[in-house]
Structure formats: C-alpha cells, structure tokens
Amino acid sequence: MQLLDERIRSLLQRHWRQTLTYWSVFFSFGLCLAFLGPTVLDLRCQTQSSLQQITWVFFSQQLFLLLGSSIGGLFQKTLLSSLSALFFCTFIISLVFAIIPLCYDVILLSVAMALAGQAMGVIDTIANVELVKLYQKDAAIFMQALHCFIGLGALVSPLVADPFLAEDSCILEANWTANTSSPSDLDHLRSSLVGQRAELHNMSQYPLHTKGVVVTRVSYAFWIMALINLPVPAAVLALMNHERLLPWSHKSPRLLNREAPPGLDPLGQGHRGVFSCCHPAELRGRPATYFVIHALGGAILFLTDGIIGAYAGFIYTYAVSPPLLIGRKTAGCLNSVFWASITAGRLASIYLSYRFPTAVLLTASLVGVTLVHCLLLIFYTSNVFLFIGTCVLGLCISSVSPSMLAFTEDVLNYQGCATSVLVTSAGTGEMMLQLLVGSVIHSQGTYPFLLCCTVSSFMGSFLFLVFLYTERVHRKQLTESLQGTAMAGKPTSGS
Known part of the structure; x- marks a missing residue:
C-alpha cells in the first residue's frame, strides 16, 4: 500500500x-x-x-x-x-x-x-x-x-x-x-x-x-x-x-508566477490582514454565510487554542493543589506529557488527514476533547487518570487548529481572509482564556480550572455543529448562484 x-x-x-x-x-x-x-x-x-x-x-x-x-x-x-x-x-x-x-x-x-x-x-x-x-x-x-x-x-x-x-x-x-x-x-x-x-x-x-x-x-x-x-x-x-x-538573481521569469486555479488570486491578494478584511470593498456582494463561517471558525479556534494555553499554563498548579497533591517533580512532567502528545498527535494526523475527510477528523477530535474533559471532571481525585487524560487530550486537540484552517479555506474556495482571521482568533483565545482561568483560580481555587476547560470544549463542539450546517448552506447558495449565472448566459431561441 x-x-x-x-x-x-x-x-x-x-x-x-x-x-x-x-x-x-x-x-x-x-x-x-x-x-x-x-x-x-x-x-x-x-x-x-x-x-x-x-x-x-x-x-x-x-x-x-x-x-x-x-x-x-x-x-x-x-x-x-x-x-x-x-x-x-x-x-x-x-x-x-x-x-x-x-x-x-x-x-x-x-x-x-x-x-x-x-x-x-x-x-x-x-x-x-x-x-x-x-x-x-x-x-x-x-x-x-x-x-x-x-x-x-x-x-x-x-x-x-x-x-x-x-x-x-x-x-x-x-x-x-x-x-x-x-x-x-x-x-x-x-x-x-x-x-x-x-x-x-x-x-x-x-x-x-x-x-x-x-x-x-x-x-x-x-x-x-x-x-x-x-x-x-x-x-x-x-x-x-x-x-x-533577489536583486542579484537572474533576470529570467520568476518560477512561482504559476497559473492560479479559478477563483484564486495568483498573488494571494485575497489573504490580507484582519483589519483590511473589514474594508467595504472586501465585504460588498458577499453572502451572509461567508461572514458567519469566518466568525464560527474564529470562535472555534479561540476556544480550542485557548484550552491549549490554559491547560499548559495551569495543569501544574492544579496537580500540586488539593485534592491531588501530586509531588512537584512528578507534576512537572505533566506539561511535557501534554506537549509531547500534541506533537505525536500532529505526526499521526499527517497520515489521518490523507485517509479521512477533514470534517470527519475535526468531528472526532472535538468529541474526543469534550469526552476527555468530562472524564477528568468525574475522576478529578485520580492521579493516574490525570496523566492518562492529559496524554489523550493532547492527542485529540492536536489536529484541530491545522485542520480547521484547511477546512475553512476549502469551504470559502481559498479567497477572502480566513487564515488571517482564524490565526488571530486563535492567538486571542490563547491569551484571553489564560487570563480568565487565572482569575477564576485566584478567586475560586483550582477545581474550576477543569470546569472552564470543559465548558469551552462543549462550546467548541456545539459551534462546530453550527459550522457544518452553515457550510452546507453556503455551498448550496454557491451552487444555486453558479446555476443562475449559467442560465442567464444561455442564448434564448427566437421564435
């Protein structure tokens, strides 16, 4: 094979x-x-x-x-x-x-x-x-x-x-x-x-x-x-x-001035910064689903990358606090286990992305993230399950960000500002959820740390279901629009 x-x-x-x-x-x-x-x-x-x-x-x-x-x-x-x-x-x-x-x-x-x-x-x-x-x-x-x-x-x-x-x-x-x-x-x-x-x-x-x-x-x-x-x-x-x-390079034609596929600007001018995405010329004539897909994709990565940042930032503090009271040296391994499992998950996802559609991979990943958080809440007094759950969580959440970027660009036919919006949303989530979880731990103790991550995973899974529905509506609108354009272009036979 x-x-x-x-x-x-x-x-x-x-x-x-x-x-x-x-x-x-x-x-x-x-x-x-x-x-x-x-x-x-x-x-x-x-x-x-x-x-x-x-x-x-x-x-x-x-x-x-x-x-x-x-x-x-x-x-x-x-x-x-x-x-x-x-x-x-x-x-x-x-x-x-x-x-x-x-x-x-x-x-x-x-x-x-x-x-x-x-x-x-x-x-x-x-x-x-x-x-x-x-x-x-x-x-x-x-x-x-x-x-x-x-x-x-x-x-x-x-x-x-x-x-x-x-x-x-x-x-x-x-x-x-x-x-x-x-x-x-x-x-x-x-x-x-x-x-x-x-x-x-x-x-x-x-x-x-x-x-x-x-x-x-x-x-x-x-x-x-x-x-x-x-x-x-x-x-x-x-x-x-x-x-x-480069200035000292040969004057022959540039190698990457290749022919772009239909609907894609060869110079990538559709992929501008987040702020230029809000320009009236960029927004004019877009269907409502175009904006909803950007918003949903950004919100999903806001939550999932936020979970990664919050979990990596606070899992040690959670482990050394009651009721777990794991030793400092042992608890210090949790962060390494989490990042190692994310790296391993992305390696495995290279093959999985080739074998399965991106939507299926994303669905399995988000369901896995939600289930792991629920089990971590249930077995919150188990030191062993904390290590197992941390490893499985890293494997599940590892592929969400790259898969979501590729899937959203595919839905929008590689035009628009999807990657800029999604990358910015992911960075915002990573920073904001750390601040939120830190404030909750400061006022309520460490147990709400897992609760915040679990709620975020449920919200991300729900938003992805809405994303899939919006994606279907968006593709249907595009198909109908293309059919209408084709019909309008056909010459009418005279009597």
Whole structure:
C-alpha cells in the first residue's frame, strides 16, 4: 500500500523547497515559543527584577504575537513581500536570542520579547497562508506537518536551556551567601510560571533577592539557540534566490508566477490582514454565510487554542493543589506529557488527514476533547487518570487548529481572509482564556480550572455543529448562484 498517492507525491516534489522552508520557519516559531518558561527565573536574576516585574515579559510576548498575527496578512500581496517578511522575522528571532543576554533591565527585555512576539505572529500567518495557497484542497496533510514543527522547536528549546539553568540561587547577597531557596523550590517556581501571573501572591514565601552578585550562565543557552535558528533565515534566503526574487538573481521569469486555479488570486491578494478584511470593498456582494463561517471558525479556534494555553499554563498548579497533591517533580512532567502528545498527535494526523475527510477528523477530535474533559471532571481525585487524560487530550486537540484552517479555506474556495482571521482568533483565545482561568483560580481555587476547560470544549463542539450546517448552506447558495449565472448566459431561441 502506498503511503501517498501519485498526485500528492507529485505536488510535494514540485513544491518541496517551499514546503521545507515554511516548515522550518515554524520550527523557529516553536523555538521562540517555549524558552521563556524554563529561563524566566534566570532572566529575573539577570535583570535583577522582582517576580512580578519579570512576568510582564510573558504579557509583552503574547500581546505582540497577537498584533503580528493580525498584520501578517498585509505581507501577502506578492511572493517577494511574503518571503522577505519571513526572512526578516526569522532573522529577528536569532537577533533577539543573541541580545537577550545583554538586556540587564526588565524593560529592555520586554522590548526584545515584544520584537520576538511580533515576528512570531507574522510567521504564523504567512506560513499558514502560503502553504494553503500551494496545496489548496490537499493542504490539510501539509498543515499537520507544519504545526508539528512548532512542537519540535518547543522540544529543542528547553533541552538547550536546561544545562545552563541555575540549580540554586542565581543572585548572591552582599555577604556572598546564597538565599534559602532550594533546587526543588526553583523547579516549582519555573513550573508555576508557565504563562500565568495569577498566583504570584502565593510565591512570597520564596526569598528571591534582587540585589547582589548575578551568577547565572543562561546567556550561553540563548547564544546556542541563536546559532540553531540561523539556518532558518538562510533557508528563506535560499528559496528567494531559487525563485529569482533577489536583486542579484537572474533576470529570467520568476518560477512561482504559476497559473492560479479559478477563483484564486495568483498573488494571494485575497489573504490580507484582519483589519483590511473589514474594508467595504472586501465585504460588498458577499453572502451572509461567508461572514458567519469566518466568525464560527474564529470562535472555534479561540476556544480550542485557548484550552491549549490554559491547560499548559495551569495543569501544574492544579496537580500540586488539593485534592491531588501530586509531588512537584512528578507534576512537572505533566506539561511535557501534554506537549509531547500534541506533537505525536500532529505526526499521526499527517497520515489521518490523507485517509479521512477533514470534517470527519475535526468531528472526532472535538468529541474526543469534550469526552476527555468530562472524564477528568468525574475522576478529578485520580492521579493516574490525570496523566492518562492529559496524554489523550493532547492527542485529540492536536489536529484541530491545522485542520480547521484547511477546512475553512476549502469551504470559502481559498479567497477572502480566513487564515488571517482564524490565526488571530486563535492567538486571542490563547491569551484571553489564560487570563480568565487565572482569575477564576485566584478567586475560586483550582477545581474550576477543569470546569472552564470543559465548558469551552462543549462550546467548541456545539459551534462546530453550527459550522457544518452553515457550510452546507453556503455551498448550496454557491451552487444555486453558479446555476443562475449559467442560465442567464444561455442564448434564448427566437421564435
């Protein structure tokens, strides 16, 4: 049995350079996404800031990632502008890695992370859009692989950082004695600080000093990550040279000025930024279902990516709190289990996307996410089931984002602003649901954490049912419109 049929193999052979380049920029995205959690305490020492001050760096990155996603579509007018944006953004990520060790003030560090977040957001939108434009109806398979590279980058980043993290205090007081925080206390803090600010009032028992001699070696980790990331902008530059888009390239016709399929702008001008989607010229003449599909697709990714962000950010806090009271070291593995299962799920989805329709894959994934959350609520006192449920949840939710992007673009015939809207909605959900869940945990305790995720999964599943109904109505309207146009174009026979 062949793994891929001849048509898909032919497409991959034709576009392998572009495909590998877009996959590599998502590796760069993942590399930048995952380093902050493990290194945040060493960065606190480097900047000699308080825990409250350093956590603003998380907010800076997330806010500008969202802004970058919103404006990323503006670079889609030509292949030159989109590849140029990818080159500069991936180079900026290497540059940020290189200058982070020189940021001795928390404000400078926040500015650096804002630049990295902006670059990540632009990469997120452009890579998704370009891959959809290349493969169109076959995009789901390659989108799963694209999003898998985020997991690979997120896996490499903590592994590089780990040998250079401080095992004890990284600030020595004036009398050259270390503070009283033990290595286990620091591990607990690192796990608790993954994407949240709501529990800082519970961390005052750890004497983290801000004055003294800084003895951290984390700078080497960032310089190594800068070197690891450098081949990515080089790969983008090589693709630009191959497509003859650079000033010193040959003057022969550009390779990617290929013929576009009916209904698709060859330069991708339908894929503009979120704000340009609201332009009256863009909205004129669209059926109501066109807007409803955008809104529903965005809402589904708002909820599902929000679940990923909230679960990754708070599962450790939930595990070490009553009634589970799992040990700190064991609970620290939960986040790794969750992200590893997401990466494994996306690898498996490459094959599943080839074998099953995207709508079937999405239905199974969302039903699985909802059932797992219900079981986690029922067996909320079971330590073993928390690990099993975390693993299964990662497998189920892994394919939702890439599948939803490919499915929505297919429904809308690859014209309009679907990818920009959906990527921006996903980033917004990831940030907002973390804030919501953090506020609930702060006021009500940890059990409502699972309740919030369960309610979000039910809402996402319900909205997907509405999406499927709207999609059917939309296709019917398009069919009727095409039939009406064909009838109007037929010459009438004279008597």
